[in-house]
Amino acid sequence: MAVRKDMRKVTDAERAEIIRLHGEGHGRNEIARLIGRAQRTISLICAEEHLVFDVTMTEEATRHRIAQLAERRAMLAEALQDDAERLSEQIWQPAKVFRIGGSANTYTEHELDEPPADAKKDLMASAGIAIEKSMRLVPPEREDLEGLAAVDQWLRGMMPGE
Numbered sequence: 438m439a440v441r442k443d444m445r446k447v448t449d450a451e452r453a454e455i456i457r458l459h460g461e462g463h464g465r466n467e468i469a470r471l472i473g474r475a476q477r478t479i480s481l482i483c484a485e486e487h488l489v490f491d492v493t494m495t496e497e498a499t500r501h502r503i504a505q506l507a508e509r510r511a512m513l514a515e516a517l518q519d520d521a522e523r524l525s526e527q528i529w530q531p532a533k534v535f536r537i538g539g540s541a542n543t544y545t546e547h548e549l550d551e552p553p554a555d556a557k558k559d560l561m562a563s564a565g566i567a568i569e570k571s572m573r574l575v576p577p578e579r580e581d582l583e584g585l586a587a588v589d590q591w592l593r594g595m596m597p598g599e
Contacts, residue, residue, distance in 0.1 A: 456482075465483070510575060511575050517574070525560070528552065532556065534547050534549060
């Protein structure tokens with residue numbers, strides 16, 4: 438019966454090598470790769486020896502990754518906003534409608550000044566979804582909302598009878 442590689446007893450030489458590599462500042466994952474042992478094995482041996490790993494590099498890498506993801510979400514939100522604007526513009530653009538049907542399965546098409554009502558409804562729904570998703574990815578700042586309220590008040594003041 439074969440013994441799994443990670444079930445082998447750690448030798449004194451491996452233990453010494455783990456401690457030496459830790460002392461040189463190598464991380465747990467790197468030590469595991471270098472000596473061919475599981476990360477958990479490295480963690481257990483270091484814990485037994487009261488050795489801790491410097492997590493500042495991990496924390497910095499995590500902060501960097503979070504910043505990258507935030508940037509990607511912002512780019513996606515911007516693309517969704519662009520999509521919403523293009524969809525909204527299509528509501529008032531000339532449109533081609535077509536139909537395939539009849540007993541001969543005939544194709545017919547017509548050019549219209551603007552899309553029919555059902556197509557406009559679909560375009561508006563799609564634009565609304567894109568805007569909603571964009572705002573979820575990058576919500577407006579509270580100051581932006583307060584600024585919008587001030588603009589609303591100014592516009593109401595400009596309206597006759599207000």
